[in-house]
Amino acid sequence: MKSENYILLVVNPIAGSSEKKTIIDAVKIEAVKQGYQFKLYQTTGKEDEKAIKPIIEELKPARVIVAGGDGTISLVAQCVFETEIILGIIPAGSANGMAVNFGLPETLEEQITIAFSDCKLKIDALFINGQMCLHIADLGINAELVKNYEASGVRGKLGYFLQSIPTLINSDSPFHFTIKTGDEIVEVSGILLAIANANKFGTGATINPHGKVNDGKFEVLVFKNLDFIEIFKTMHDQPDMSSDFVQIISTEKASIKSRKKIPFQIDGEYMGEVNEVNVSVAQEKLLMALPEKFCKLHST
Numbered sequence: 001m002k003s004e005n006y007i008l009l010v011v012n013p014i015a016g017s018s019e020k021k022t023i024i025d026a027v028k029i030e031a032v033k034q035g036y037q038f039k040l041y042q043t044t045g046k047e048d049e050k051a052i053k054p055i056i057e058e059l060k061p062a063r064v065i066v067a068g069g070d071g072t073i074s075l076v077a078q079c080v081f082e083t084e085i086i087l088g089i090i091p092a093g094s095a096n097g098m099a100v101n102f103g104l105p106e107t108l109e110e111q112i113t114i115a116f117s118d119c120k121l122k123i124d125a126l127f128i129n130g131q132m133c134l135h136i137a138d139l140g141i142n143a144e145l146v147k148n149y150e151a152s153g154v155r156g157k158l159g160y161f162l163q164s165i166p167t168l169i170n171s172d173s174p175f176h177f178t179i180k181t182g183d184e185i186v187e188v189s190g191i192l193l194a195i196a197n198a199n200k201f202g203t204g205a206t207i208n209p210h211g212k213v214n215d216g217k218f219e220v221l222v223f224k225n226l227d228f229i230e231i232f233k234t235m236h237d238q239p240d241m242s243s244d245f246v247q248i249i250s251t252e253k254a255s256i257k258s259r260k261k262i263p264f265q266i267d268g269e270y271m272g273e274v275n276e277v278n279v280s281v282a283q284e285k286l287l288m289a290l291p292e293k294f295c296k297l298h299s300t
């Protein structure tokens with residue numbers, strides 16, 4: 001089989017509410033136009049990683065393009081981790097947190113241009129309790145919201161919205177955290193502890209204004225209360241958040257414990273309740289095709 005002459009497109013047929021045939025056709029047309037062979041893999045939700053890895057080994061594609069939500073992007077990222085294969089993204093999930101963080105445009109045409117472009121960046125991957133995280137993981141009310149959303153069966157942004165009020169009312173928060181980073185131990189209480197490789201939540205809220213995706217570090221952010229003025233500030237790209245609202249720890253590794261078990265999510269997938277998470281970072285191990293503005297911002 002001829003190497004590096006393929007574009008592999010991985011599509012999650014059930015992600016979000018968008019119709020996938022348009023995406024598949026448009027990516028195929030672009031691949032053929034650029035002289036590539038085209039291969040499509042549609043996820044089943046069962047052992048997809050085991051199915052995708054041998055396809056990549058056999059075809060050695062120049063790029064793998066993924067059309068789905070954050071869960072599918074993470075799945076495919078694991079398949080190209082530590083290789084020189086370029087990963088391109090067509091956001092097609094409900095919340096698309098990663099796409100919002102990377103500043104990917106809204107139209108399919110522009111997304112395809114970027115996925116095929118030479119504007120590339122090697123980004124860090126976090127490993128949290130052995131699981132890859134590219135965007136944001138958290139313990140507390142946001143993870144509770146993800147759990148309730150997944151259980152509700154209502155997909156899309158409306159599902160998140162419908163779940164938010166009962167989740168806030170019924171939450172067990174605040175939680176008490178012990179955070180160990182190298183030599184430092186911090187004791188702190190909060191409603192939400194986020195572990196962020198990224199700057200923004202899927203809502204566009206900038207929770208981690210100084211984070212960089214390729215600096216070999218990540219941020220542990222403890223949100224102490226539901227201060228709506230401070231939450232409002234996160235709608236700006238460079239919010240000046242008070243330390244009474246959020247405590248930010250920038251580090252290369254962390255061990256986080258809590259007295260009681262807390263709902264936990266990674267990149268929008270609910271992971272159950274835990275009372276300990278261990279985080280490490282693998283620097284610049286994932287090669288991605290990203291918007292020029294994002295690449296420039298991270299190359300300085």
Ligand SMILES: Nc1ncnc2c1ncn2[C@@H]1O[C@H](COP(=O)(O)OP(=O)(O)OP(=O)(O)O)[C@@H](O)[C@H]1O
Nearest residue numbers: 012015016043044045068069070071072093094095
């Ligand atoms: N063919 C399929 N049938 C059912 N579930 C699937 C299928 N393919 C993938 N999945 C499941 O989809 C989930 C990942 O969804 P993804 O992150 O792509 O979308 P999302 O952002 O969660 O958006 P949505 O809310 O639309 O699912 C995983 O739980 C995976 O097991």
